[in-house]
Amino acid sequence: MKKNMKFIALLLIVSVVLSACTLKTKDESGESTTPSNNANVDQTPVDIELLGMSANEDDLNIVRDQLAKNGFNVKLNIQPDYGSFKTQEDAGNFDISLSSWTTVTGNPDYAVRSLFKTGGDYSILSDPEIDALIDEASTQTPEQYQDTYKRFEEALVFEKAYIAPLFNSIKSQAFNKEVLAADSVRISKSRSLPWEELEFTDTAKHGTDPLILQSTFPTLTSLDPIKGNDGSINIINTNLYVRLVNLTDDDKITSDGSLSLNHAIAEGNTEYYFILRDDINFAKVTDKKAVDSGERVGADDVIFSLNRAKDRNSVPDHRTYTLHEHINTVETVTDLAALDALKVSGSDETVRAALEKGLDVKISELVADKKDANNKEGKYQVVKLTTTTPFPQVLNYLAHQSAGIVSQKQVQAINTYDVENFDVNKDIPYGDQNTVTEGSQYNNTLYTSGPYILSHKNDYEATFYKNPAYMKGTEHEPRIENIKIKFIQDADSTLSALRSGEIHLFYGVSESKFDVVKGDSKLELQSIPSNAVSYLLFNTSNRPVAESADLRKAVLYSINQEEFITFYSGNKYKATSTLSPIVNTGLELKADAAKAKEHLNAYKASK
Incomplete structure (x- = not known):
């Protein structure tokens, strides 16, 4: 009996020791x-x-x-x-x-x-x-x-x-090379696909046949570039609104194909200068077709667009203001001597010389009113952007779709609501997707500065038309008149649609489907890290x-x-x-x- 008691006591001691192991440290x-x-x-x-x-x-x-x-x-x-x-x-x-x-x-x-x-x-x-x-x-x-x-x-x-x-x-896309000219289809590390450069193999179809793309998102966050930053609208807003600068395919900053002919950073890295081109008008939609609004894209629109981009309270549900909070001021430069007095950062070159580089006609006059700009006569508009601190990364943000240039006149005419008291059930802001959706609410009020404008959409597809007043006669004028986006949410269905010819380009092919694409003789796969x-x-x-x-x-x-x-x-x-x-x-x-x-x-x- 005593042996049993000793054994029980020993078990109790062991139990206490083990239980101590559960104490938190x-x-x-x-x-x-x-x-x-x-x-x-x-x-x-x-x-x-x-x-x-x-x-x-x-x-x-x-x-x-x-x-x-x-x-x-x-x-x-x-x-x-x-x-x-x-x-x-x-x-x-x-x-x-x-x-x-x-x-x-x-x-x-x-x-x-x-x-x-x-x-x-x-x-x-x-x-x-x-x-x-x-x-x-x-x-x-x-x-x-x-x-x-x-x-x-x-x-x-x-x-x-x-x-x-x-x-x-990996970033990847596949396209039908029997339909699209391979050398017109770009794939960039960061930038969305530029639609204006796309060409059919049969160029005679540019004005007659639609180019058919695909998206998984039938509901568009907003066609106001500062109110959305997601997969539903990034590629769309990038092609609806021109920006001050663009990104090359390997993420370098360029003025090529942008609103600026050239740009320059002054000493100190807080002042950024942009000389504007004069061959872009805003497009608008009449009877579901794209027409020239007659309004030129100019410095006043740039100033308005960037000031609202940096202002958290400029619109309800602003989604991109933190990208532009380093912007301090944006203004028009009218003193040509000021450009002569400034040196480019890290260089003896003047800002004026940097802005004039490659221009057919040098600057003879800087004008405040966009209606007075005439690049062929040497009359230009120059915009100066100042940052709160030295911040060269501001140029990358100016290449983002949220820095797209909107029409000051049109946006102010539409956004008459009080921001603080915005009523989602009553107020209709600029860029609301319902205004371009077929049905009783359709009332397309878009003014777009980019190569295309969205005419109308439903749950199945969206129809875009070429901006008839976008860099006409230049290498950046859009080639194809009509682009459609089919809304196909399932990736396997999208790939089937590409293989059957229902769509012409699949932006974002899954890596697991690369072999399928490579095995189809009429398709070409592009990929890049x-x-x-x-x-x-x-x-x-x-x-x-x-x-x-x-x-x-x-x-x-x-x-x-x-x-x-x-x-x-x-x-x-x-x-x-x-x-x-x-x-x-x-x-x-x-x-x-x-x-x-x-x-x-x-x-x-x-x-």
Whole structure:
């Protein structure tokens, strides 16, 4: 009996010792942790809701399986289109959201500011450390900002786990080379496809046959360039509105094909000068056809457009103001001597000489009124933009669709509502997609400065016409009269439509379909490493992942990027953040099941 009592006492001692192992400890960062080999921690899988779109179902399934292996019970919330996806995301109906971002301006500040800075257009974060690092890097040269962006990635991904990177993608498109001339189809690392350069193999069809493209988004966020920055309108607004500068295919800034004939940066990197061309008028729609409005695109429109772009309160639901917050002033220059007195940054060349470079007629006079401009007589308009701090990256933002030039006269005539008291049920803003949608609300009031204008749309397709007053007689005049976009949400259906001739170009072919395209003799595939990164975004407001860095890190270290690369036959690349295609910080996320388990146990123990 005594032996039995001693045995029972020994069991009690062992039990007490084991139970002590479940006590929470603190790691060096102050976060709660629990040893991963603790057998007494609850082994019940942790519920987590993963939000995404049906177009990304393969990626969602890979993430689900990876999380399931590491102690999660994943609920998939798959939405059919971007509109319903955003509705769910905005409502906070997710723990993690499968997100993506393409740095369409080619500069690193764009890869982070809108997404992660407090108050950013698409940010759900509010972290002073993250904000400070974004602002610090924005004022630095490429040689300086690499270390700053490394510290940013360390904080964003590894210390706080606000995102979990999945992969960096290839940008690709396929087209019917029997229909389209191959040398007219451009693929750029960042810039959207320029429609004005596209040509049929049979040029006689330019005025008769429509070019047929495809999009997955039948609902357009807004045709006002500052009110949207997503896949539904980026390529559309890029072709509806001209900008002060463009990007080359390899992300260099150029005036080629833009509103400016040349541009120059003055000493100090806070003053930027643009000499404007005089051969673009705004297009408008009459009886569903494109006509010349008779109104020239000029300096007053540039000043109006950029001032509203930088002003958060210029329109309700402004989506792009953080891209332009470095703009201080925009004005017309009328003193020619001022251009002679200024030197180009890092050069002995004058700003005037830089602006005159390659012009058929040199500057004889600077005019304030766009109606007085006449480039053939040497009468030009010059716009001066001043930044709040030295900020050469401002040029990349001026190449973005949100810096598209709108008609001051037309936008002010339409936007007569009070911004503070805007009523979505009553007020109709400029660019509202309902005004171009066939039906009782159709009332197309667009004035577009770019090569095309949207005439009308329905749930199945959108019809665009060439701007009849866009750089006529130049190499940038649009070739094809009519472009249609078919709304096809399913990628497999889109590829079938391309192969059958229903559409002529598929913008954004999945890497898993490259072999199919290559095997079709009438198709040509174009691809280039892109600035697109896919990642998991954590809910930061109303779910457990918002409060627990351990829970977020358990997800982070469950992600195995190699499995995505294998699934896509090597046509994906590793990523650490949305910066990865632009800045090499040397940081890398590696899947670590032990770390995932450790952090998940720490989360459970803290509940």
